[in-house]
Amino acid sequence: MVNEGEWELKPHPVIPRGKPLVLMILDGWGENVEDDYNAIYKANCPHIKALREFRPDRWRTIKAHGKAVGLPSDGDMGNSEVGHNAMGAGKVIDQGAALVDRALESGDMFKSPGFNYVKEAWVNGGTFHMLGLLSDGGVHSRYDQVIGTIHGAWEHGAKRIRVHVLTDGRDVPDGSSLQFVAQLEKDLELLRGQGCDAKIASGGGRMRVTMDRYEADWNIVERGWHAHVLGDAPFKFKSALEALKKIKEDDPSVNDQYYPPWVVVDDDGKPVGPIVDGDAVVIWNFRADRVIQISKAFEYPDFHQFDRVRYPKVHFAGMMQYDGDLKLPANFLVAPPVIEKTSGQYLVKNGVRTFACSETQKFGHVTFFWNGNRSGNSMTSWRLTTRCPATTAHSTRSPHEGTGDSSRLQGGDSVGEVRLRAAEPGQRRHGGAHWRVRCRARGVPSRGRECQGAIGCGGAGGRHLLSDSGPRQL
Known part of the structure; x- marks a missing residue:
């Protein structure tokens, strides 16, 4: 145990030593203008109101966007x-996002070892492929960065470029995929006018194709592999715009997040951009969680999550390195942020056991992201995840169905910190159903009391309620 030096935990003015700390994080809970468009306000949440009134001196409103959190x-x-x-x-x-902006503005991206690595492919006649979320939401990616990278590759000799797009509808309004694809088509047409063979090759919706996270459903990644790499999908069209329009016409219920996989084919019905030996592939997302699995499929020769059918020898890189512990991917265009001396590290150094709890789709938030983008259990003594049905959208589940079962915590060993994430408000908000968010908001804080009782923390030294990223539209 460390009691002095750089890892010393100094006495806290409020939280006593020797008693467990319960930290409950509310997913997507935000403070905003109190009007009819604010689901949190309209929910009339009694537990939050009681907390405010009980200790108004302990209630703080802080910024969870912009420069205050490093954007x-x-x-x-x-x-x-x-x-x-x-x-x-x-x-x-x-x-x-900020690091990629600086790398593009300074030109350092195109001097990086990772860029020089992928450049070797097209110098030797290979195609340059880019893959990622097509959006300007700024959460996983941003359109201007995508175009900046494509132009940089063209200026550095890439003659044949293929783009594989994943539609958003989650960080940006549903239906906006047509706008982004249309703009990309125009930008690629300008490149073609300069002699570059640049085309969109494949795509699909982010929640159905490629962008699974925390290994919740490898079928999502497999569908992406078949479309992007093999050029094989149930839907084939002459252009990306035709793909989006025709699929929507045939099934009006499809939204941007859940487009099925599709590929673009030529006049002979052959895919215009399968990924083959000697090509280069760059994933343009800067956020890690939803591209780690597809990165493993490209990077790992020994891979058993699904049958890749064909494993091309490519020069693969990420926009950033997505997992520092796994060194995944080995090559990247922009160095990731270095996050040292996290709270988890301090607790481990001082012998304080931590318990992290969440449902499947969010468990990496209270482990991987919380621990400075590090995988593994090194900073949590143990953790619990409650698996959600892989085929069920959060927006369609019962408004009274929780994403976790606090009773499963009973019987656990004593721990110094319990870190619990309540995912319901944010997950409902992603579905866009205002009334569902209100239903979730009413019940979430009460789960903190249930969990506290289940783990035997009646004498907890501190119980803290936090919000992770309350969006302003709430």
């Missing part, structure tokens, strides 16, 4: 990654 500007929406990075580190960290 490029105060106009940038906060999100779970930056929120949990900041809370876990206890300080502001320059996030991926």
Whole structure:
């Protein structure tokens, strides 16, 4: 145990030593104008109101967006990654979006070892492929960075470029995918006018194709592999715009998040951009969680999560390195943020056991992101995840169905910190159903009391309620 030096935990003015701390994080809970468009306000949450009135001196409203959490500007929406990075580190960290901006503006991206590595492919006649979320939401990616990277590759000799797009509808309004794809088509047409063979090759919705996280459903990644790499999908069209329009016409219920996989084919019906030996592939997302699995599929020769059918030898890189512990991927265009001395590290150094609890789709938030983008259990003594049905959208589940079962915590060993994430409000908000968010908001804080009782923390030294990234639209 460390009691002095750089890892010393100094006495806290409020939280006593020797008693467990219960930290409950509310996913997507935000303070905003109290009007009819504010689901949290309209929910009339009795537990939150009681907490406010019981200890008004302990209630604080803080910024969870913009420069306050390391994003490029105060106009940038906060999100779970930056929120949990900041809370876990206890300080502001320059996030991926800001680092990529600087690398593009300075030109350092195109001098990096990672860029030189992928450049070797097209110097030797290979195609340059880019893959990622097509959006300007600024949570996982941003359109201007995508175009900046494509132009940089063209200026550095890439003659044949193929783009594989994942539609958003989660960090930006549903239906906006048509706008982003149309703009990308125009930008690629300008490149073609300069002699570059640049086309969109494949795509699908982010929640159905490629962008699974925390290994919740490898079928999502497999669908992406078949579309992007093999050029094989149930839907084939002459252009990306035709794909989005035709699929929507045939099934009006499809939204941007859940587009099925599709590929673009030529006049002979052959895919215009399968990924083959000798090509280069760059994932343009700067956020890690939803591209780690597809990165493993490209990077790991020994891979058993699904049958890849064909494993091309490519020069693969990420926009950033997505997992520092796994060194994944080995090559990247922009160095990721270095997050040291997190709260988890301090607790481990002082022998304080931590318990982290969440449901499947969010457990990495209270572990990976909280611990400074580190995987594994090194900073939590143990953790619990409650698996949600992989095929069920959060927006369609019963308004009274929780994402975790606090009774499962009973019988656990004593721990010094319990870190619990309640995912319901944020997950409902992603579905866009105002009334569902209100239903979730009413019940969430009461779960903190249930969990406290289940783990035997009636004498807890501190019970803290935090919000990770309350979006302003709430």
